[in-house]
Amino acid sequence: MAQVKTVSILGSTGSVGRSTVDLILSDPGRFAVQALTCRSNTSLLAEQAIKLKARLAVTADPAAYGELKNRLAGTGIEVAAGPQAVIEAAALPADWIMAAIVGMAGLEPVLAAIAQGTCVAIANKEPLVAAGPFVMAAARKAGTTLLPVDSEHNAVFQVFDSKRPEGIEKIILTASGGPFLKYDEAALAHVTPAQALAHPNWVMGAKISVDSATMMNKALEIIEAHYLFGLPAGKIEVLIHPQSLVHALVVYRDGSVLAQMGAPDMRTPIAQTLAWPGRMETTGPRLDFTKNMNLIFYPVDIKQFKSVPMAYECLAEGLWAGIAFNAANEIAVQAFLQNELPFTGIVPAVREAVEQMAKAGSREKLQNTRDVINFDGLVRERTSYNISRDKIRTTGTHS
Numbered sequence: 001m002a003q004v005k006t007v008s009i010l011g012s013t014g015s016v017g018r019s020t021v022d023l024i025l026s027d028p029g030r031f032a033v034q035a036l037t038c039r040s041n042t043s044l045l046a047e048q049a050i051k052l053k054a055r056l057a058v059t060a061d062p063a064a065y066g067e068l069k070n071r072l073a074g075t076g077i078e079v080a081a082g083p084q085a086v087i088e089a090a091a092l093p094a095d096w097i098m099a100a101i102v103g104m105a106g107l108e109p110v111l112a113a114i115a116q117g118t119c120v121a122i123a124n125k126e127p128l129v130a131a132g133p134f135v136m137a138a139a140r141k142a143g144t145t146l147l148p149v150d151s152e153h154n155a156v157f158q159v160f161d162s163k164r165p166e167g168i169e170k171i172i173l174t175a176s177g178g179p180f181l182k183y184d185e186a187a188l189a190h191v192t193p194a195q196a197l198a199h200p201n202w203v204m205g206a207k208i209s210v211d212s213a214t215m216m217n218k219a220l221e222i223i224e225a226h227y228l229f230g231l232p233a234g235k236i237e238v239l240i241h242p243q244s245l246v247h248a249l250v251v252y253r254d255g256s257v258l259a260q261m262g263a264p265d266m267r268t269p270i271a272q273t274l275a276w277p278g279r280m281e282t283t284g285p286r287l288d289f290t291k292n293m294n295l296i297f298y299p300v301d302i303k304q305f306k307s308v309p310m311a312y313e314c315l316a317e318g319l320w321a322g323i324a325f326n327a328a329n330e331i332a333v334q335a336f337l338q339n340e341l342p343f344t345g346i347v348p349a350v351r352e353a354v355e356q357m358a359k360a361g362s363r364e365k366l367q368n369t370r371d372v373i374n375f376d377g378l379v380r381e382r383t384s385y386n387i388s389r390d391k392i393r394t395t396g397t398h399s
């Protein structure tokens with residue numbers, strides 16, 4: 001009989017969080033749930049906490065405390081609220097913690113989870129992009145194993161010979177190209193949030209869906225891979241693969257190429273990390289190689305997807321540029337989702353903010369995560385200002 005694994009899920013009400021909950025429910029008796037967290041979706045959080053018999057349920061929104069408390073009255077499940085309570089939930093001892101909060105809001109919870117010295121499954125890519133050296137150093141210091149959840153990074157993790165990295169020539173991350181792969185500039189100008197949220201292959205949260213449409217997701221993943229696998233930018237490539245069946249390839253010095261494949265279903269990489277170093281059964285779709293599977297790969301059109309070359313520029317610039325790139329994108333995506341910025345304005349807004357921060361950024365002494373958070377705040381202010389300025393110029397109205 002396998003030992004019971006204690007687990008927590010940060011961001012359990014999101015897309016990755018919900019898939020993680022499903023996997024845990026699919027294997028009764030194998031997992032004991034410590035903490036579940038959300039931002040404000042207390043009805044789903046309470047439902048999950050009851051089903052999973054969690055010890056603690058936390059909402060990041062202090063105003064939602066009373067509601068969550070009422071929903072869980074009489075269950076014996078502890079309740080807490082506020083950003084600090086999310087960090088404390090992440091610090092609760094567990095054998096395995098899923099980091100699935102979206103954006104930089106996940107940085108401090110991720111660091112608290114890592115400090116325990118067990119296993120952290122990391123879906124939340126933004127803290128790695130903006131604070132990679134600190135996140136990786138914290139994991140080394142605590143002896144924590146970081147298990148990549150992003151399907152491409154999980155694929156690399158599965159076929160990457162980490163004991164002999166000198167044998168690796170390069171890694172290739174695949175990209176579906178998102179819903180607008182075939183759109184020209186004129187068509188892109190009229191894209192709505194609803195269209196951007198409809199990804200052809202994957203069902204995901206709002207931010208990552210928009211990031212996939214701009215290919216900013218792949219750009220962030222290049223920086224994420226740089227930190228996770230300790231590879232220079234020149235050894236990280238991207239290829240368009242619209243079918244999303246091959247998630248990544250590792251090319252070895254002798255010409256051997258090891259790839260990882262699977263149906264586009266996040267349950268597969270999540271299950272790989274949940275059962276690691278073993279495997280667990282999932283009931284998701286399986287690839288059928290008898291069905292005339294013609295795999296298509298081709299290079300990214302960097303004139304169409306300007307976010308991808310920008311990721312390499314940011315890596316060449318250093319830490320400040322990754323922080324600016326990520327923070328400006330979070331603000332621009334939010335503005336697009338609120339109809340404050342056109343779809344075609346997202347990547348230019350990120351470029352403008354990174355360029356504006358260049359002088360300040362290159363002088364910035366980013367010595368710890370507090371410095372990262374402060375610089376991230378400056379970029380957010382600047383990007384929000386730029387977006388409102390442009391809106392006033394084009395419509396004459398202030399938001």
Ligand SMILES: NC(=O)c1ccc[n+]([C@@H]2O[C@H](COP(=O)([O-])OP(=O)(O)OC[C@H]3O[C@@H](n4cnc5c(N)ncnc54)[C@H](OP(=O)(O)O)[C@@H]3O)[C@@H](O)[C@H]2O)c1
Pocket residue numbers: 010011012013014015016017037038039040041042060086100101102103105123124125126149150151202203204205206207208266
């Ligand atoms: N979705 C995917 O297939 C996928 C694949 C690979 C990587 N990822 C990465 O995984 C992360 C999560 O993505 P997702 O698509 O699952 O996002 P999502 O569906 O938007 O879910 C985000 C989760 O984070 C919580 N949250 C949001 N803001 C928060 C805050 N300020 N403080 C605390 N909790 C907060 C949300 O709570 P509420 O529900 O209450 O808002 C929700 O539980 C992202 O970094 C993404 O890039 C996702």
